[in-house]
Amino acid sequence: MAFRTHLLVCAGTGCVSSNSYQTAKALEAEIGKWGLDREVKVIRTGCQGFCAAGPVVLVQPDGIFYCGVTAGHATRLVEEHLLKGRPYTKLLYTPPPEKVPIPALHDIPFFAKQKLVVLRNRGMIDPERIDDYIAAGGYTAIVKALTEMTPEQIVKEIKRSGLRGRGGGGFPTGIKWDTCRKAAEAREVEPVVVCNADEGDPGAFMDRSIIEGDPHSVLEGMVIGARAIGAREGFIYIRHEYPIACERLIKAIDQARDYGLLGKDILGSGMDFDIEVVKGAGAFVCGESTALMASLEGKVGEPRAKYIHTVEYGYKNLPTNLNNVETWANVPLIIERGAEWFTSMGTGDVAENPWNGSSGTKVFSMVGKVNNTGLIEVPMGISLRDIIFGIGGGIPDGRRFKAVQTGGPSGGCLPESHLDMPVDFDSLTEAGSMMGSGGMIVMDDETCMVDVARYFLEFLTEESCGKCIPCREGLRSSVDVLTRITQGKGRAEDVATLEEVSAVMQDCCLCALGTSAPNPVLSTLQYFRDEYDAHIKSGICPAGACKELIEYTINAELCDGCHACVRQCSTEAITGEVKKLHAIEPGKCIKCGACIEACKRDAIRKVPRRQVA
Amino acid sequence: MPKLSIEDLKRIREEGKHTLTMRTGEGRARVTVHMGTCGISAGARDVMAALLREIEERKLTDVIVTTSGCAGLCSREPMVTVQMAGQPPVKYVDLKPERMVRVLTEHLLGGKIVADFVLASGSETTG
Numbered sequence: 135m136a137f138r139t140h141l142l143v144c145a146g147t148g149c150v151s152s153n154s155y156q157t158a159k160a161l162e163a164e165i166g167k168w169g170l171d172r173e174v175k176v177i178r179t180g181c182q183g184f185c186a187a188g189p190v191v192l193v194q195p196d197g198i199f200y201c202g203v204t205a206g207h208a209t210r211l212v213e214e215h216l217l218k219g220r221p222y223t224k225l226l227y228t229p230p231p232e233k234v235p236i237p238a239l240h241d242i243p244f245f246a247k248q249k250l251v252v253l254r255n256r257g258m259i260d261p262e263r264i265d266d267y268i269a270a271g272g273y274t275a276i277v278k279a280l281t282e283m284t285p286e287q288i289v290k291e292i293k294r295s296g297l298r299g300r301g302g303g304g305f306p307t308g309i310k311w312d313t314c315r316k317a318a319e320a321r322e323v324e325p326v327v328v329c330n331a332d333e334g335d336p337g338a339f340m341d342r343s344i345i346e347g348d349p350h351s352v353l354e355g356m357v358i359g360a361r362a363i364g365a366r367e368g369f370i371y372i373r374h375e376y377p378i379a380c381e382r383l384i385k386a387i388d389q390a391r392d393y394g395l396l397g398k399d400i401l402g403s404g405m406d407f408d409i410e411v412v413k414g415a416g417a418f419v420c421g422e423s424t425a426l427m428a429s430l431e432g433k434v435g436e437p438r439a440k441y442i443h444t445v446e447y448g449y450k451n452l453p454t455n456l457n458n459v460e461t462w463a464n465v466p467l468i469i470e471r472g473a474e475w476f477t478s479m480g481t482g483d484v485a486e487n488p489w490n491g492s493s494g495t496k497v498f499s500m501v502g503k504v505n506n507t508g509l510i511e512v513p514m515g516i517s518l519r520d521i522i523f524g525i526g527g528g529i530p531d532g533r534r535f536k537a538v539q540t541g542g543p544s545g546g547c548l549p550e551s552h553l554d555m556p557v558d559f560d561s562l563t564e565a566g567s568m569m570g571s572g573g574m575i576v577m578d579d580e581t582c583m584v585d586v587a588r589y590f591l592e593f594l595t596e597e598s599c600g601k602c603i604p605c606r607e608g609l610r611s612s613v614d615v616l617t618r619i620t621q622g623k624g625r626a627e628d629v630a631t632l633e634e635v636s637a638v639m640q641d642c643c644l645c646a647l648g649t650s651a652p653n654p655v656l657s658t659l660q661y662f663r664d665e666y667d668a669h670i671k672s673g674i675c676p677a678g679a680c681k682e683l684i685e686y687t688i689n690a691e692l693c694d695g696c697h698a699c700v701r702q703c704s705t706e707a708i709t710g711e712v713k714k715l716h717a718i719e720p721g722k723c724i725k726c727g728a729c730i731e732a733c734k735r736d737a738i739r740k741v742p743r744r745q746v747a
Numbered sequence: 748m749p750k751l752s753i754e755d756l757k758r759i760r761e762e763g764k765h766t767l768t769m770r771t772g773e774g775r776a777r778v779t780v781h782m783g784t785c786g787i788s789a790g791a792r793d794v795m796a797a798l799l800r801e802i803e804e805r806k807l808t809d810v811i812v813t814t815s816g817c818a819g820l821c822s823r824e825p826m827v828t829v830q831m832a833g834q835p836p837v838k839y840v841d842l843k844p845e846r847m848v849r850v851l852t853e854h855l856l857g858g859k860i861v862a863d864f865v866l867a868s869g870s871e872t873t874g
Contacts, residue, residue: 138799138812140770173799195772195811219782219814258770268756269763277753394750401753 137175139216141165142192142257143203146181146346147339147378148508153204154178154189160205161191164212174216180347180382181339182257184244185508187227192239192257199239200225230505230527244506247525249479249513251495252463255348261382264389267350273395275466279358280403283469288362289315292465294473296484296493301330301421301458302541302570303646304559306488307465310455314445315363317453325453327356327365329462331372331379332426334418335542336593337501338573341459343509344497345372345379348463349386353409355462357400358469360407363455367408371426374413384411418543418597422645423448423456425599436599437645458571460497480514481558492558496572502539503578505530512557519553522576533578536677537661541570543590543597544650546657547583566657568650582679583662584669588616590654598647605648608639612655621682622743624670629659678740681725685743686718692737699729699738765808774809776855779828783817789824790843797844798827801851810855823866829854838866 143149143158155178162176182190187201191211198221203211207225214222226235227242236242250256259266267273279288293308318325329352333341345352356368372380387409390396398406412430419425420435427449429435448454468476477484482491492514498521501507505527512521518538522528529535537547540557546567548555555561559569577586595609612635615628636652643649659666668674675683688699688708695713707723710716718729718738730738768774780786780795795812802810818826823840829850830836839850841864853861860868 137766137769138795138814140766142770173795194770195774195777196813197772216814217782218816219780220816258767265759265763266767268759269767271760273756274760277756281753392750397750401751401756 137173139174139196140194141174141176142179142194143176144182144188144190144257145178146343148181148185149188149190150378152189156205157189157191157203157208160208161212164208165216168212168217170216177260179257179259180261181343181509183253183509184506186506197238197240199227199242201227244508244525244527247520248511249495250511251467252344252460252497253347253511255351259348261347261349262385264350264386264393267348272350273354275469276354276357276395277401279361279469280401280405285315285362285364288358288469291473292362292468293488294485295468295476296488296491297461297464297468297476298488298492298559299458300460300464300496300571302568304569307457307461308488310445311359311362314453314455317446318364323452324367325363325365325455326449327360327363327368328430328449328454328456329356329370330421330426330456330458331370332414332421333571334373334421335571335573337499337575338542338571339499340497340509340572342376342379344459344463345383349383350390351463351466352459353386353390353396355465356409357395357407358465359455359457359462361405366406369430370409370411371414371430372411373416375416380411380413387411419599419647422647424645426456427454436601439644464494481556492560496557496569498572498574500526500574500576502576503529503533503581504576514558515556517554518548518557521557521574526576529576529578533580535576536579536581537577537583539575539577539586540573541568541653542573543593544647544653545570546653547586547661548657549661566660567653580677580679582620582675582677583658583665584616585620585679587654587658588613588620591616591651594647594651602644602648604639604642605644605651608635608648609651611635619666619669620680622669622673626670628670629666632659674742683743684725684740685720686723686725686729687739687741688716688718689737689739690715692735694735696734698732698734702728702732704728768809769811772811774811775832777811777813777830780812780814781816781818781824781826782814785817785821786824786826791825793844794825794827794842794847797847798851801848835868837868839864840866
């Protein structure tokens, strides 16, 4: 008998870490208990995007979306929704300022404003079943590419679509494919295609979610790319820290091989192509093309100078075409629906020249001080405001938006004045940031921009391979200066020093990790220079974030001596008898913030540290 | 020898179509079986089982079956609401498994409302 209802339980990494597997199991048990297991089916899907609300469950065909579903909710959910046929209101999404819950997924602003291309199958298919992908229209493009199109026509179609590299560089994919194909032909060698799944930006999880939710879309894209370029061998380089993604990818490759969609004589077309998964150890620099290829060969993951490009001499000196996960996942739909469909989304006129704009959509992982953290896909050219306030639901706790960091650790921070700027490759670069692979970190007015720059440069210092001096030493000296400033020990010449070091790094570093590393410093200097000055000249952190520059005090008018803060303080820095005014000893206080959270009367405040004469 | 031909691929796609139609929530028609206590005790579960069986046997890929609570007219249960895409909903009363099959054949597939057990077309005003 056909199932009448499907419960689509999110099994992306975010929800899995909130125990969604247990939720799924409990739902199955409960469904079995009522004898509904022939009518209702539980499916574990990839990331459904709304990570802030996880574990999430979508009930179809009803379209009802549940948030925060734990195993303990299973009994009531099954009773209410499946037996009585009414939504279980307690778990419906309720937008923060309102009281009325929204039952249907398509009415929730977080979902309603997105445009799904790469994530077209998210939450719809079981990523571990190839038949689900095929039923959703998957592997249609492969048939077209193998039977109706010549390799030249495929390259031309991708060129005309204006697709640009989603890994961060924004290099036109069609041009890359063309160069690689021609390089292989000229040297009469076999080229190689590689998928870069070494996603390393802090807070970024686009590629992981694509692989977890729809691994076959990446495989199909790679088969099409291999056909266009003439490759018989492909690799997916993925970090071992993505266990669920690795598992689903390997399973998907096995299934595709079983169906003959990978391997010899694919679909009887005579084309041979197979893919091998290679796990990286999780070094950030291995996302850089030359370092990645060194790692693929089993060598130390260090970049080399790129006067010769990897499309000509890459893996084992063969012409190697490297594209990011999201780029590959775009390919099948472009082939199936055509370049015109793709260029109908996005900015600029890219039909003649892919550099003229940004077509299609972009996937972002939105994290930080924003209500709806999660995975989103939007058309290129949408404004930052629409993303952060429309989809993201604004800033939590009624605080003010201060900046958004795009492009990962080597991207830049853009201020409020740029909120209406369109999000595309060229606008972001022009504003001093970059598209990057799609990490988006939202910051509120309690975030110190000097400290943010220090944080990202510290990350990059740890991840720098140390091969070239400008990167290794430039990062180290920049972090020293930034740390000094956040401690209130900044010197008058510090800003000039940072600018000088940054300029040298941009000119001289061996790879993009180094040349883009100064972006966090330069963009915060450009837009938040006053914060640097406040730290250096007055020893004040305007955001109240730099611990060395603030202290905690208790407002005598508000404190009622409830003792809640005393109980939370791990260093016994708060003194005072019950029902009498409390006080904080600055020497003992480690400024952890536990007391602020404990205080119900908002009596504890951060204030600039008293200057020691 | 290739393992899968292009025809095989098409067959797998057709077979899985119903499942996917259901997950998008969009189809030619949606049948809501009212499953309040009154409906269930009057035999709504048998009506739904018959409907699901027919859909399976006839390999219909675009008919969606969902449930809801009591429709308010407990004396005339089992009831279902049939909603064809782009048309007002139609309510049927006093259903039995074989009557449900007739509704499927004549209304859902044939496009003609089955006058014998129809209650009304349209819905109550809400708000």
